[in-house]
Amino acid sequence: AQTVTQSQPEMSVQEAETVTLSCTYDTSESNYYLFWYKQPPSRQMILVIRQEAYKQQNATENRFSVNFQKAAKSFSLKISDSQLGDTAMYFCAFMKLKDSSYKLIFGSGTRLLVRP
């Protein structure tokens, strides 16, 4: 069975600085997807960034980028130029490529506070 581990329950960063959130996962699959989702306080969870395991190039979305280390089964999220609106719970998630529906397996989350 697949598992996703986020070892940092809470993190804090100064506005405009850079922060990295950690995620490790365990799987015997060779083809899969990894995701970071963001859940702002009392708001809907939204997709931040997605990485296909067969792609070596790390995904980037504006200020968000990932460091995907397939051999180490590590998938960290880097947020550059942190903004107050980045304050949220961040969830790392895994999905097998061969699933017929989106059965995402989530980690327990990291609460990020961006300080003014």
Next chain:
Amino acid sequence: ETGVTQTPRHLVMGMTNKKSLKCEQHLGHNAMYWYKQSAKKPLELMFVYNFKEQTENNSVPSRFSPECPNSSHLFLHLHTLQPEDSALYLCASSQDLTSGGAYGELFFGEGSRLTVL
């Protein structure tokens, strides 16, 4: 209308009550999901419906009963719950893979906060 709407936002019920959570999506998606979010625990997938057919029941106790009358609506019927069932219940939808949906992109509602006394 926001993409995925859940009602009620908050619900308090006794262990002998029967209540229902409702989810509606206005995105034209074909798949809908129920997740349970408890404090300091990973989100737990409960049920998946694809084109109104249940495709996943993740060993959920029978006191939770889902219903999907059409691709836009999803219900979670609750009866004789336990205090440990108190959690945030999230509904999500997605385009199915055969329709060219973007892999892994779930669209979530804001959740229904359930408290069982």
